Amino acid sequence: MPLHAEAQKPLRFAPVGLGDISDIFMRACAQSNKCKVTALVSGHAKEKAPKYEALYGISPKNVYNYENYDEIAHNPEIDAVYIGLPNSMHAEYTIRAAKAGKHVLCEKPMAISSKECQQMIDACRENNVKLMIAYRVHYDPMWQQIRKLARSGAIGEIQGFQGGFYGIKMHGWRLNRKLAGGGSLLDLGIYPLNAIRWFTGEEPDHFAAQVATKIPGPRFTEVEESIEFNMRFPSGILASSGSSYGENGPAYLSVDGTHGNLWVEPAFYYDGLKYHGTTIHGPVSGISPGKQPYQFVYEADHFADCVRYNRTPATPGEEGLKDMLAMEAIYRAAGAPIA
Known part of the structure; x- marks a missing residue:
C-alpha cells in the first residue's frame, strides 16, 4: 500500500472489535488532526455499529464483520x-x-x-505494512520526562525497581x-x-x-488471580513486581538509585499520573494535566507519522515480542501454564 504522504490528510482507521478500549481509541481519533475513523469491524455489527456510524459519520458500506473482514483490502478509505x-x-x-x-x-x-508475536511481525514485514503495539505509556509526555x-x-x-498493578476486578473474556x-x-x-524494561533499556536474564x-x-x-515476580538484568539491576485481579492495591512504579528515588503513583491508569522523588538536585514532583483519552491521542498521532514518513514506531512488534518472552519466562518460573 502506498505511504500516506500528505501531511494534512488524516490516517484512516478501521477499529476491529467495538469494546471499551476501541471506544476510547475512537474518541482519541476524534480529538486528533492526524487520524480519523472511517470504517468499523465487529462481530456484533448490527447492534454496535449504528452508534459509531452516527458519532463519526461512517458510511454503512464501511462496516464489516469478522467473516468479510478480508474485504477491507479493496477499500481505499481504510489505511490502517x-x-x-x-x-x-x-x-x-x-x-x-x-x-x-x-x-x-x-x-x-x-x-x-x-510464536504468534513472531508470526505477526513476519506477516507485516512481508506485506510492507507498519506494525505498532499500543503501549500508550511510552507516548505520554510526563512518562517520557x-x-x-x-x-x-x-x-x-x-539500582532497582519495585512496581505493581493491583485491584482491577476484571470479568468476562479476561477470565477465559x-x-x-x-x-x-x-x-x-x-x-x-x-x-x-523501557527504563533500563535491557532485557531481564533471570526470573x-x-x-x-x-x-x-x-x-x-x-x-x-495474582502473581508476583522478580527479575535480574545483565547490568545487575534487580526488579520486583506483581499484579492482581483480586487485591485492592495501587498502580505504581518506584525507581531506586544510588543517590535518590522516583515514585510514580497512580502510574498506569488512563489519566491522573503523579510522581515525586528526591534527586541530587533536590526534590522533584509532577502531576499530569492530561485527561482521558490524551495518551491514546499521542499514541495514534505517532503511528500516523510513522506511516506518513515511513518511520519505525517507537513500540514496534519487536517490543511486544520481548514482553511476551519475559512473561513466558515468568510463568515458567512460577510453574504456571503458558498459553
Missing part, C-alpha cells in the same frame, strides 16, 4: 486497523490485515505466545484462558514489566515468580 479484540484474536486479525495491505496498531499484550530523569544520573546509578491467554500478568502486570488464587469459587478456575 486498530486491533482492540481479546488477546487470542490479535494474531489472526493482524495477519489478515497485513495480507489486506493495511497498517496495524495492535493493543497489548501483542498476542498470547511469542520521568524516564529521562531516571536515566539522566539525577538519582545516581539505577482461551481468549485471554493468561490472567492478571498479561492484562495488568505487563504495565510495570514493560515500564521497567523468579509465584502465582496464587485466593478468591474461592469459579471465577479463577482458568487464569491466575
Whole structure:
C-alpha cells in the first residue's frame, strides 16, 4: 500500500472489535488532526455499529464483520486497523490485515505466545505494512520526562525497581484462558514489566515468580488471580513486581538509585499520573494535566507519522515480542501454564 504522504490528510482507521478500549481509541481519533475513523469491524455489527456510524459519520458500506473482514483490502478509505479484540484474536486479525495491505496498531499484550508475536511481525514485514503495539505509556509526555530523569544520573546509578498493578476486578473474556491467554500478568502486570524494561533499556536474564488464587469459587478456575515476580538484568539491576485481579492495591512504579528515588503513583491508569522523588538536585514532583483519552491521542498521532514518513514506531512488534518472552519466562518460573 502506498505511504500516506500528505501531511494534512488524516490516517484512516478501521477499529476491529467495538469494546471499551476501541471506544476510547475512537474518541482519541476524534480529538486528533492526524487520524480519523472511517470504517468499523465487529462481530456484533448490527447492534454496535449504528452508534459509531452516527458519532463519526461512517458510511454503512464501511462496516464489516469478522467473516468479510478480508474485504477491507479493496477499500481505499481504510489505511490502517486498530486491533482492540481479546488477546487470542490479535494474531489472526493482524495477519489478515497485513495480507489486506493495511497498517496495524495492535493493543497489548501483542498476542498470547511469542510464536504468534513472531508470526505477526513476519506477516507485516512481508506485506510492507507498519506494525505498532499500543503501549500508550511510552507516548505520554510526563512518562517520557520521568524516564529521562531516571536515566539522566539525577538519582545516581539505577539500582532497582519495585512496581505493581493491583485491584482491577476484571470479568468476562479476561477470565477465559482461551481468549485471554493468561490472567492478571498479561492484562495488568505487563504495565510495570514493560515500564521497567523501557527504563533500563535491557532485557531481564533471570526470573523468579509465584502465582496464587485466593478468591474461592469459579471465577479463577482458568487464569491466575495474582502473581508476583522478580527479575535480574545483565547490568545487575534487580526488579520486583506483581499484579492482581483480586487485591485492592495501587498502580505504581518506584525507581531506586544510588543517590535518590522516583515514585510514580497512580502510574498506569488512563489519566491522573503523579510522581515525586528526591534527586541530587533536590526534590522533584509532577502531576499530569492530561485527561482521558490524551495518551491514546499521542499514541495514534505517532503511528500516523510513522506511516506518513515511513518511520519505525517507537513500540514496534519487536517490543511486544520481548514482553511476551519475559512473561513466558515468568510463568515458567512460577510453574504456571503458558498459553
